[in-house]
Amino acid sequence: MNYYQITVPIPDTEEGTEILIALLSVIGFDSFEEQSELLIAYIPEGDFNKDELEKIEYIQKVEESDKLVVELMPDKNWNEVWESNYPSVIIADCCYVRAPFHPTDPNIDYEILIKPKMAFGTAHHETTAMMLELILDNDFEDKKVLDMGCGSGVLAILASMKGAKSINAIDIDKWSYENTTENAEVNEITNIKVFEGGAELLSDSDEYEIILANINKNILLRDMKYYSDALLKNGYIYFSGFYADDLADIISEAYKVGLKYINNLEKNNWVATRFIKNR
Numbered sequence: 001m002n003y004y005q006i007t008v009p010i011p012d013t014e015e016g017t018e019i020l021i022a023l024l025s026v027i028g029f030d031s032f033e034e035q036s037e038l039l040i041a042y043i044p045e046g047d048f049n050k051d052e053l054e055k056i057e058y059i060q061k062v063e064e065s066d067k068l069v070v071e072l073m074p075d076k077n078w079n080e081v082w083e084s085n086y087p088s089v090i091i092a093d094c095c096y097v098r099a100p101f102h103p104t105d106p107n108i109d110y111e112i113l114i115k116p117k118m119a120f121g122t123a124h125h126e127t128t129a130m131m132l133e134l135i136l137d138n139d140f141e142d143k144k145v146l147d148m149g150c151g152s153g154v155l156a157i158l159a160s161m162k163g164a165k166s167i168n169a170i171d172i173d174k175w176s177y178e179n180t181t182e183n184a185e186v187n188e189i190t191n192i193k194v195f196e197g198g199a200e201l202l203s204d205s206d207e208y209e210i211i212l213a214n215i216n217k218n219i220l221l222r223d224m225k226y227y228s229d230a231l232l233k234n235g236y237i238y239f240s241g242f243y244a245d246d247l248a249d250i251i252s253e254a255y256k257v258g259l260k261y262i263n264n265l266e267k268n269n270w271v272a273t274r275f276i277k278n279r
Contacts, residue, residue: 002045006053007069008062010039014241015216020058022173027052045072089123091132097123097154110136110161113186114152115179122152127240130265130272131155131214134238138274140164146208146230148199149215149241153180153192159212160189167192168208170201199223206230210237214272217242221253228257231277236262240272247271 006029011017017039021032028047033040050070053059062068088098094109105111114122123129128151135155141163147156150169153176159167169180169192177196184192195201199222208231213220220239231237237259239250244266251261254275264273 003042003073004048005042005071005073007038007040009067010037023056091129092136095132095136112154112157114154114183126267126270127214130267131240132158134272135159143209146211148213150180151176153183155212156192157187157189160191169194172198199226202226202230204229207232209235212238214240217246224253225257228259233277235277237275244269244271
């Protein structure tokens with residue numbers, strides 16, 4: 001099958017990139033690749049409609065500046081190409097995140113099978129990797145956990161493997177809801193409940209002992225009060241999805257809603273941090 005490939009500059013924010021990928025997926029683009037400062041998207045030749053593509057506001061701006069590249073790609077083994085660009089990931093020498101085409105490793109403590117589709121959170125991005133590190137380093141035994149913005153479900157799955165009593169996983173994107181559901185099943189995890197939606201699904205009657213939120217700065221600042229209200233006193237919350245320069249803003253807003261900074265990890269200017277609810 002022939003494919004069209006489009007190449008555009010990556011939007012300035014992670015949220016902008018997620019929105020662009022979502023809009024492209026709606027019109028038939030089914031695989032995406034980030035290379036340096038470029039986003040590459042693919043769509044079967046028969047599904048390509050340039051008029052629909054140009055209805056996307058970001059694409060219009062890119063095209064006006066002559067930075068949109070559209071190419072018809074000859075037929076090739078797309079599964080082979082895709083697999084070659086999706087390596088497995090090992091976190092802290094004890095957590096192995098792999099796709100179905102990677103071999104299993106019986107000698108590792110936690111092996112997570114992820115079917116990477118349109119959902120975000122496959123451990124390749126620094127924020128996901130650091131959140132996995134924080135989960136590995138802390139106690140989840142018998143805890144009630146929330147994974148907010150669950151993406152592929154990889155954080156919720158590791159929390160379950162670490163002994164969490166129950167996990168609610170929430171994401172506003174339908175494909176993330178479906179991907180988390182599927183990945184929980186293939187990993188034989190039975191204590192994850194998946195919901196499609198956002199912070200409106202939370203209430204102050206929730207009593208989570210740990211909350212995981214790997215989203216982005218703007219959403220974290222906007223919804224932090226809802227997260228804090230849903231967290232038990234002395235419960236822990238893990239934030240990621242923002243840059244080191246944004247940490248002061250995150251700490252400031254967290255203090256306002258009763259969250260005390262504990263520590264953070266940093267990798268390639270991305271940050272993952274942990275707070276405790278102290279009031």
